Amino acid sequence: MSDLWPRIEPLLARVEKPARYIGMEMGTEPGNLAPRHGSGRAAFLLIYPDTYEIGLPNQGLQILYELLNEREDSVAERAYAPWTDMESSMRAAKVPLFSVDTHRAATDFDVLAFNLSAELVYTNLLNLVDLAGCPVRNEDRAPRHPIVIAGGHCTYNPEPLADYVDAFVIGDGEEVISELAEVIGAWKRGGRASREAVLRDLATIPGVYVPSLYDVEYDGPVVRSVTPRFADVPAVVDKRTVADLAEWPYPKKQLVPLVEVVHDRLNVEIFRGCTRGCRFCQAGMITRPVRERPEDQVRTMVKEGLRRTGYDEVALTSLSSADFSGIEGVVADLVTDQEGTGGVSVSLPSLRVDAFTVGIASELQKVRRSGLTFAPEAGTWRLRQVINKLIIEDDLYSAVDAAYSQGWRRVKLYFLTGLPTEMDEDTLGIAQLATNVTDIGRKYTKQASCTVSVGGFVPKPHTPFQWFGQNGVDELQRKITLLRNAVRGTRAQVKWHDPKATFAEGIASRGDRRIGRVIERVWRAGGTFQEWSEGFSLDRWMDAMHAEGLDPDWFVTRHRTRDELLPWAHIAAGLHADFLWDDWQAALQAHGLPDCRWTPCYDCGVCTDYALEHVVASPTTPAGGSQGTGQDLSGSGVDVPVRFLGTKVAAPAGAGVGPPTGGVIS
Amino acid sequence: MRGGAANPVRLRYTKLGKVRWISHRDVARALERAFRVVQLPLAFSEGFSPRPKVSFGLALSTGHESDAEYVDLVLAEDIDLDALPARLSAALPEGVDVVGAAALAERVPALQEAVTCVEWRVDVAHTDLTEVDPARLRAEIDAALALPALAATRRRKGRDVVEDVRPVIRRITVCDGLPTNELPRSGFPVVEMEMSTQPRGAKPGDVLAAIGDFTDVRARRTYQWIERDGARQEPLDADTRPRVPEACVS
Structure with a gap:
């Protein structure tokens, strides 16, 4: 095993932010999680295919790092995408991709395991495999090359990278990582003889998809079938789900980087899964059901984490943290614990839009009240019913009133544009909401401001909107211009995401196996860091589509029909196709669907098929509804089990919905 | 308080x-x-x-x-x-x-404000990172220090600024033999530099570049001094x- 540090260090004087490449995070020192290599240990290089600052905080990757380094038969190190200046220096000096822990060459590992949380990093995956000195296509790899694995939310449609990734891991990673380590370890101890054999073994692990073991046939442009080539290879790969988060209090030793990174704070995941049923939200659909962490465990993880790391900020993370049924108790204790200590600030990402939430936020932020963010997502009540984000205007206005009256000066509102059934009045509705919000703010302060942030909607696999034809670049641009004109002269500001990047994301999001060659062409044309505006160009993507003889609009802006076999149909998130289709039809009729934690089960399929249940700490319906008062939570029923932590209470139930934020190879 | x-x-x-x-x-x-x-x-x-x-x-x-x-x-x-x-x-x-x-x-x-002087130990190479002959280095340093002024180009607020760094330099010595510190070094000749910090200091690399075709491969601050009434204290x-x-x- 080689220590590349002597060859890396001379490159550092001439690159931006050299500390990206040194590792040395608190938690990685001997006695903690320092990697221990050994001849029999399965060696994983966990790679986040974006910069160190973006990738280091990823909780999924840190959980797997910790689990693998705790085991006696495995070891893990980490790597991130070197920025373009460093990559050029490395290629010129013939320095391959290396780990930041012990600066080992990537090909010294048995596995390169990628987190895929966004489609636009796909070209970076190819680049990093190449930088490792490993052939980018599966078919060209030999037994001496590492196995390339990917996990994370994007793997729910693995097809675009099917020719480049040897095995995908679908769903929560905490349990399956042990099974992977055993198979890889056995392969290693057997001399890494046959690649085919280890892939066949991997394919027998539930949740693992080995694309080279499937034949894809097309019927014209449409996928006709995806068929396993062997009897012991599953026709459908089901996601993995950790039933009880209480068994996984990870990361126990969150890494503390020496340089500033995004989310530079202690992060404690308070639940995984989400019951809101927002139809655009892939995370909410694929991570059902809700699994809350026990309140006491949250308290312990916060307290010990702060003490160990020295951080003065903690985020209680989930897809909708104010929905955590123990939130009030946890917050009250945190505030009490911190009195007179110089102050720890607590943040709740994904605020719910209501005054209750603002009340919690004001408990948490006694000082430094600068900005609060809410996500109404759509400009009119009609469109919010379409997307099932059931916030009525009064919910928003009472939240905003509470915020400004309690000292916040800036409110940020997130919206999507390009949603199904969206009309110009919906777009103009965004401007109206923003104007009303600044008017409310001006009652309290002349400095009141409101920023509207607009993202282009990309339909995602395994959601009710997976059949929807995405808006094209021109249509999105037209709507953005309409909105910008409408807020001109008001105190609201508009920020928007580049519609061209939204289009490229659309190609990858619902692409099939043929899109792989497009990604490869974009990469070969120099298109790395596609989620960074300085690296992105839609022309590369369009040129690549044309070179492959593929019609971009067929993949992106075309509505799919019910009878079309979707390219990801052989991957299961547990959601019944009928449920998704019915929900899509309900969306088109602007029918909302209530939160199933508090109302009868509508049988999406996850809890019933996987014998799972929601795990929540309190049977009480949240004040103000789970999203807003526009949601009817008055009904009750116990069709599907909801397990309450602590005493078992017979109470309202729901069928699963849930989002995960960590635990996948992510 | x-x-x-x-x-x-x-x-x-x-x-x-x-x-x-x-x-x-x-x-x-x-x-x-x-x-x-x-x-x-x-x-x-x-x-x-x-x-x-x-x-x-x-x-x-x-x-x-x-x-x-x-x-x-x-x-x-x-x-x-x-x-x-x-x-x-x-x-x-x-x-x-x-x-x-x-x-x-x-x-x-x-x-x-209190610290008036710092000392450095610096591994010196040519700017293209090739090796420097210690004798030539010593000669060029001596020649430079004999001049009344030494113009150094430095990056300040995104702009190149030319400043006289001669007043900053108190002493530059090319070390004989192996350096005494314990860290593995680059193998380049080592100089010791003693420089004022008031009213303004200079980086070792900027000073070396002002002297000739030299750069610092590795620089280590070895002391900071507070000088008052002719005495210096750590x-x-x-x-x-x-x-x-x-x-x-x-």
Whole structure:
């Protein structure tokens, strides 16, 4: 095993932010999680295919790092995408991709395991495999090359990278990582003889998809079938789900980087899964059901984490943290614990839009009240019913009133544009909401401001909107211009995401196996860091589509029909196709669907098929509804089990919905 | 100072090895986290948004190493300063070690003004990173130092500025034989540089570039000095509070 540090260090004087490449995070020192290599240990290089600052905080990757380094038969190190200046220096000096822990060459590992949380990093995956000195296509790899694995939310449609990734891991990673380590370890101890054999073994692990073991046939442009080539290879790969988060209090030793990174704070995941049923939200659909962490465990993880790391900020993370049924108790204790200590600030990402939430936020932020963010997502009540984000205007206005009256000066509102059934009045509705919000703010302060942030909607696999034809670049641009004109002269500001990047994301999001060659062409044309505006160009993507003889609009802006076999149909998130289709039809009729934690089960399929249940700490319906008062939570029923932590209470139930934020190879 | 219980303390720490690639600001953040980990009883400023009373000395550029960095803090209570360096070092990254702590008198001059002189040990190469002949290096240094002025081009606020760095330079010596420090070195000739920091200092690399076709491959600050009335003191020895027996503190 080689220590590349002597060859890396001379490159550092001439690159931006050299500390990206040194590792040395608190938690990685001997006695903690320092990697221990050994001849029999399965060696994983966990790679986040974006910069160190973006990738280091990823909780999924840190959980797997910790689990693998705790085991006696495995070891893990980490790597991130070197920025373009460093990559050029490395290629010129013939320095391959290396780990930041012990600066080992990537090909010294048995596995390169990628987190895929966004489609636009796909070209970076190819680049990093190449930088490792490993052939980018599966078919060209030999037994001496590492196995390339990917996990994370994007793997729910693995097809675009099917020719480049040897095995995908679908769903929560905490349990399956042990099974992977055993198979890889056995392969290693057997001399890494046959690649085919280890892939066949991997394919027998539930949740693992080995694309080279499937034949894809097309019927014209449409996928006709995806068929396993062997009897012991599953026709459908089901996601993995950790039933009880209480068994996984990870990361126990969150890494503390020496340089500033995004989310530079202690992060404690308070639940995984989400019951809101927002139809655009892939995370909410694929991570059902809700699994809350026990309140006491949250308290312990916060307290010990702060003490160990020295951080003065903690985020209680989930897809909708104010929905955590123990939130009030946890917050009250945190505030009490911190009195007179110089102050720890607590943040709740994904605020719910209501005054209750603002009340919690004001408990948490006694000082430094600068900005609060809410996500109404759509400009009119009609469109919010379409997307099932059931916030009525009064919910928003009472939240905003509470915020400004309690000292916040800036409110940020997130919206999507390009949603199904969206009309110009919906777009103009965004401007109206923003104007009303600044008017409310001006009652309290002349400095009141409101920023509207607009993202282009990309339909995602395994959601009710997976059949929807995405808006094209021109249509999105037209709507953005309409909105910008409408807020001109008001105190609201508009920020928007580049519609061209939204289009490229659309190609990858619902692409099939043929899109792989497009990604490869974009990469070969120099298109790395596609989620960074300085690296992105839609022309590369369009040129690549044309070179492959593929019609971009067929993949992106075309509505799919019910009878079309979707390219990801052989991957299961547990959601019944009928449920998704019915929900899509309900969306088109602007029918909302209530939160199933508090109302009868509508049988999406996850809890019933996987014998799972929601795990929540309190049977009480949240004040103000789970999203807003526009949601009817008055009904009750116990069709599907909801397990309450602590005493078992017979109470309202729901069928699963849930989002995960960590635990996948992510 | 809250309640009169002000205990100003000065710490000396190192920045050696891989960790040299983090910025001055990163070091400051690491120290602040370490203060919280060991639950150091820092005094806080008054006001709406209280800040711990911590003030750092001269900045150290990213990539440079040091045996002698300093930070001043104010503690709200008296603690055992002898045990403090080891406690803090355990909570700091490898290479950043607190190697000394001294109680200060009240209201002493800030480090950034008090320090007047620093010493460096620098591995020197040509700007294309080829090896330098020590004799030639010595000759060019001597020639440069004989001049009344030495123009150095430096990057300041995104612009190139030309300044005379001759007044900054007190001494530059090319070392004979192997350097005495324990870290593995680059194999290039080593010079010792002694430079003023007031009213303004200069980076070793800028000075070397002003002398000739030279650059610093590796630079390590070895000392900082506070000079007053013709005497020079290491900052841990300057402005200290005399130690008094416990019983006399009322």
